[in-house]
Amino acid sequence: MSTINVREKLLEVAGPVFSEKGFEKATVREICQKADVNVASVNYYFGDKEQLYLEVICLAKPMGVSRAPLPEWNEHTPPEQKLEDWVITLVRRMLGTGELSWSNHLIMREVLRPTRACDHLVQELFRPFVNIADKILLEILGDEVPDYRRMQCIFSIAAQCQFYRVSGSLVTLMLGEEEQKTHYNTEQIIEHILQFSLSAIKNLKHEYLSSEMESSSSLNQI
Amino acid sequence: MSTINVREKLLEVAGPVFSEKGFEKATVREICQKADVNVASVNYYFGDKEQLYLEVICLAKPMGVSRAPLPEWNEHTPPEQKLEDWVITLVRRMLGTGELSWSNHLIMREVLRPTRACDHLVQELFRPFVNIADKILLEILGDEVPDYRRMQCIFSIAAQCQFYRVSGSLVTLMLGEEEQKTHYNTEQIIEHILQFSLSAIKNLKHEYLSSEMESSSSLNQI
DNA sequence: AATTGTATTAAACACGTGTTTAAATTCAAA
DNA sequence: TTTGAATTTAAACACGTGTTTAATACAATT
Numbered sequence: 284m285s286t287i288n289v290r291e292k293l294l295e296v297a298g299p300v301f302s303e304k305g306f307e308k309a310t311v312r313e314i315c316q317k318a319d320v321n322v323a324s325v326n327y328y329f330g331d332k333e334q335l336y337l338e339v340i341c342l343a344k345p346m347g348v349s350r351a352p353l354p355e356w357n358e359h360t361p362p363e364q365k366l367e368d369w370v371i372t373l374v375r376r377m378l379g380t381g382e383l384s385w386s387n388h389l390i391m392r393e394v395l396r397p398t399r400a401c402d403h404l405v406q407e408l409f410r411p412f413v414n415i416a417d418k419i420l421l422e423i424l425g426d427e428v429p430d431y432r433r434m435q436c437i438f439s440i441a442a443q444c445q446f447y448r449v450s451g452s453l454v455t456l457m458l459g460e461e462e463q464k465t466h467y468n469t470e471q472i473i474e475h476i477l478q479f480s481l482s483a484i485k486n487l488k489h490e491y492l493s494s495e496m497e498s499s500s501s502l503n504q505i
Numbered sequence: 506m507s508t509i510n511v512r513e514k515l516l517e518v519a520g521p522v523f524s525e526k527g528f529e530k531a532t533v534r535e536i537c538q539k540a541d542v543n544v545a546s547v548n549y550y551f552g553d554k555e556q557l558y559l560e561v562i563c564l565a566k567p568m569g570v571s572r573a574p575l576p577e578w579n580e581h582t583p584p585e586q587k588l589e590d591w592v593i594t595l596v597r598r599m600l601g602t603g604e605l606s607w608s609n610h611l612i613m614r615e616v617l618r619p620t621r622a623c624d625h626l627v628q629e630l631f632r633p634f635v636n637i638a639d640k641i642l643l644e645i646l647g648d649e650v651p652d653y654r655r656m657q658c659i660f661s662i663a664a665q666c667q668f669y670r671v672s673g674s675l676v677t678l679m680l681g682e683e684e685q686k687t688h689y690n691t692e693q694i695i696e697h698i699l700q701f702s703l704s705a706i707k708n709l710k711h712e713y714l715s716s717e718m719e720s721s722s723s724l725n726q727i
Numbered sequence: 728a729a730t731t732g733t734a735t736t737a738a739a740c741a742c743g744t745g746t747t748t749a750a751a752t753t754c755a756a757a
Numbered sequence: 758t759t760t761g762a763a764t765t766t767a768a769a770c771a772c773g774t775g776t777t778t779a780a781t782a783c784a785a786t787t
Contacts, residue, residue: 311775321736326776394675405678431688435697442668443661449671453616456627466653475657482708483701533745543766548746
């Protein structure tokens with residue numbers, strides 16, 4: 284029967300299953316059934332279920348990136364434009380639906396309940412991506428703003444993106460499906476996150492600018 | 506042995522177990538063992554595991570609220586103060602540790618993977634709490650800002666709080682434990698979320714104020 | 728053609744789960 | 758003391774899980 288490699292067929296089929304059910308609730312039997320191979324194949328080719336999972340994660344990483352890549356920038360691209368691109372990319376990766384979206388869903392699962400694979404993702408995927416945002420914020424904020432403040436801002440942006448992925452069902456319960464479809468499609472979410480975050484960041488810059496000239500510092504200065 | 510009601514003992518013990526392991530991974534055997542009762546007791550007193558879970562959720566709701574209540578306000582309390590109290594309360598409920606923290610952890614689980622119990626929580630807990638924030642934002646923003654904009658801001662605040670609960674282990678992996686303990690204790694997280702969000706909200710107000718007088722509207726107006 | 732090693736298969740294994748059963752026990756009311 | 762319902766108990770049940778096994782098929786090699 285099997286025209287091609289059973290091993291590849293398993294890797295191909297396991298991704299969406301792990302993504303939808305998670306590692307624990309996904310069953311070897313379901314994966315093998317969908318791959319049209321025998322139940323023992325997973326253990327024969329991968330040793331055990333977890334090894335298969337780890338290899339799937341490693342495949343998911345480049346897939347997720349290529350599905351929603353960052354645009355090209357040149358030296359004249361303003362940092363606000365870069366930040367917008369970065370946020371759009373992050374939202375697309377987190378909320379995206381369609382063809383290869385299982386890869387990003389799977390990566391999201393790792394964030395929420397890290398397994399051994401998460402270290403790898405942090406080093407190879409998250410940290411580089413965060414570093415890009417950090418450089419952008421450095422351009423916007425200047426180096427008077429301390430490092431940890433930039434990271435807090437990046438976390439705040441990522442948090443908002445993650446919220447709509449993780450708590451999507453809660454949002455539906457809170458708003459009703461009508462309101463949600465009216466004001467909470469992906470583009471509107473991106474626009475809000477961008478405006479909300481960018482104004483907060485700009486204000487942070489002003490806070491440190493003014494604290495250089497005079498010595499005021501607080502929230503009540505808009 | 507059992508000095509008191511077996512039923513109550515089960516309810517008391519099941520809370521922390523469900524909170525730590527989640528509904529699926531928590532086992533009836535562990536609960537009964539910790540309660541010092543026979544394995545069959547859960548089915549005898551509650552019918553099945555899920556009924557026990559639902560009753561535990563109902564107990565968790567008032568516990569979580571009483572553990573971190575909102576302070577009293579009077580008619581002279583400024584809305585910025587109220588918002589600060591609201592955020593502090595939300596962070597305390599989400600990130601709190603200690604005695605009764607299992608109840609809020611359990612409620613967080615419902616948000617991330619809603620069961621039938623979530624409808625109840627939304628109606629009795631989340632919506633009233635969000636409505637409070639909505640009124641505060643109405644005070645700050647005025648009614649020129651459309652309703653859905655206020656809700657987006659509330660989601661952005663809640664998102665930041667949720668992030669540090671849900672992705673705490675990711676934050677640790679990204680920062681290293683040193684940096685995390687230096688700049689990411691609960692008080693500093695609260696301060697950042699407050700400053701970040703309040704400046705974004707104030708800016709939103711200014712945007713709508715200026716769009717009443719002139720017709721400009723955009724992000725680049727700080 | 729015989730042999731060797733890889734690949735595939737159906738079956739069974741070992742274990743943990745929620746649940747049920749039926750007997751034993753308790754304990755208060757008659 | 759007897760009765761009978763409520764409770765507690767140990768054991769087993771039914772099912773799903775990942776994994777292993779031993780037999781078989783098949784192609785490549787000698």
